[in-house]
Amino acid sequence: MRVPILDLNAQYNSIKDEVDHALRAVLESGWFVGGDPVRNFENEFAAAHSVPHCIGCGNGTDALEILLKAMGIGPGDEVIVPALTWISTAEAVSSVGAKPVFVDIEPIYFSLDVLQIEQKITHSTKAIIPVHLYGHPADMPAIMAIAEQYRLLVIEDCAQAHFAAINSKRVGCWGHAAAFSFYPTKNLGAYGDGGCMLVREDGLAERVRRLANHGQLKKNDHPFEGRNSRLDTLQAAVLSVKLRHLAKWNELRILRAARYHYLLKNSSFLLPQTRKDALHVFHLFVIRIKNRASAIQYLRDHGIETAVHYPCALPFLPAYNSYGFKKNDFPAAARVQEEVLSLPMYSEISDEAIDYVGQHLMKLDT
Numbered sequence: 579m580r581v582p583i584l585d586l587n588a589q590y591n592s593i594k595d596e597v598d599h600a601l602r603a604v605l606e607s608g609w610f611v612g613g614d615p616v617r618n619f620e621n622e623f624a625a626a627h628s629v630p631h632c633i634g635c636g637n638g639t640d641a642l643e644i645l646l647k648a649m650g651i652g653p654g655d656e657v658i659v660p661a662l663t664w665i666s667t668a669e670a671v672s673s674v675g676a677k678p679v680f681v682d683i684e685p686i687y688f689s690l691d692v693l694q695i696e697q698k699i700t701h702s703t704k705a706i707i708p709v710h711l712y713g714h715p716a717d718m719p720a721i722m723a724i725a726e727q728y729r730l731l732v733i734e735d736c737a738q739a740h741f742a743a744i745n746s747k748r749v750g751c752w753g754h755a756a757a758f759s760f761y762p763t764k765n766l767g768a769y770g771d772g773g774c775m776l777v778r779e780d781g782l783a784e785r786v787r788r789l790a791n792h793g794q795l796k797k798n799d800h801p802f803e804g805r806n807s808r809l810d811t812l813q814a815a816v817l818s819v820k821l822r823h824l825a826k827w828n829e830l831r832i833l834r835a836a837r838y839h840y841l842l843k844n845s846s847f848l849l850p851q852t853r854k855d856a857l858h859v860f861h862l863f864v865i866r867i868k869n870r871a872s873a874i875q876y877l878r879d880h881g882i883e884t885a886v887h888y889p890c891a892l893p894f895l896p897a898y899n900s901y902g903f904k905k906n907d908f909p910a911a912a913r914v915q916e917e918v919l920s921l922p923m924y925s926e927i928s929d930e931a932i933d934y935v936g937q938h939l940m941k942l943d944t
């Protein structure tokens with residue numbers, strides 16, 4: 579049996595008519611940048627979060643960068659980011675001229691260790707970017723309490739956690755603003771790059787919209803310079819179709835995850851945990867496993883594709899050599915990067931495939 583880690587074709591086949599129809603409507607309209615499909619998706623996504631403003635943009639990395647810039651964060655400022663995440667989270671901070679300050683993760687839920695945030699706050703700290711890694715929400719109530727105490731801004735990196743929630747309140751509704759990616763493999767993915775920003779405050783929303791489109795709200799209106807980072811019209815049309823299916827797709831991921839849990843319950847692997855107030859949407863199903871390299875090989879030999887998110891925590895990447903970090907500066911991230919393994923996970927994966935993966939993992943464990 580062959581089990582891919584992800585199968586985007588299976589999803590497309592399940593919504594082919596709807597998607598083809600939406601794409602054809604854009605092609606026939608002859609309108610390829612902006613227009614109704616973008617406006618409609620922005621309104622739908624804002625409404626799904628009960629947040630007044632959603633602004634589309636080119637990708638999730640731009641979303642983070644534009645929000646930081648719109649909030650006035652730049653040279654001389656520090657922004658707290660988790661040690662284990664996709665590089666975009668830190669990259670966006672550096673891109674606006676500010677300094678990413680890494681905080682270790684807690685090793686069970688893999689998000690920012692809230693107990694270690696305060697010791698990294700200085701007079702230059704302006705913001706925190708919590709990441710809802712793998713689809714599990716970061717501890718937003720605790721993070722917002724710290725932010726309030728120190729008067730920091732909070733930008734949620736929701737790239738891996740569309741419709742994840744804490745106490746039924748979705749991620750992206752907790753911080754001052756939120757960044758989403760619609761990269762094709764995400765829980766809500768376009769057929770190309772895409773992203774958006776959720777913003778609560780009207781003034782900030784206007785700055786964000788201007789920054790993403792050359793400073794203008796309408797033609798030839800440039801109070802300041804912006805850039806070109808827009809949500810593509812074809813992608814917006816696809817996203818509106820997929821948004822209608824997202825909650826159901828997440829439920830299927832949660833069922834698949836429960837099946838993995840059942841199959842692996844007697845194993846020595848550390849299985850993904852969900853905080854009791856949290857809705858985990860399993861963008862990835864990540865276990866911790868010793869002897870990872872040989873496990874990957876064994877699974878590959880049996881047709882099972884896996885991946886590692888991420889084999890090197892950000893502080894240890896060559897890109898951040900200048901900080902001179904050592905493993906024991908971020909002990910949890912250093913340990914976790916050696917053990918995390920992402921198993922096949924997508925809404926359409928069959929029970930049979932999950933069982934096949936589970937059985938092979940159990941064989942490995944004995």
Ligand SMILES: *Cc1c(COP(=O)(O)O)cnc(C)c1O
Pocket residue numbers: 637638639640663664666667709735737738758759760761771772773
């Ligand atoms: C995917 C991702 C991003 C960036 O998304 P792009 O659309 O690829 O720029 C940012 N943060 C995290 C945690 C991600 O997983």
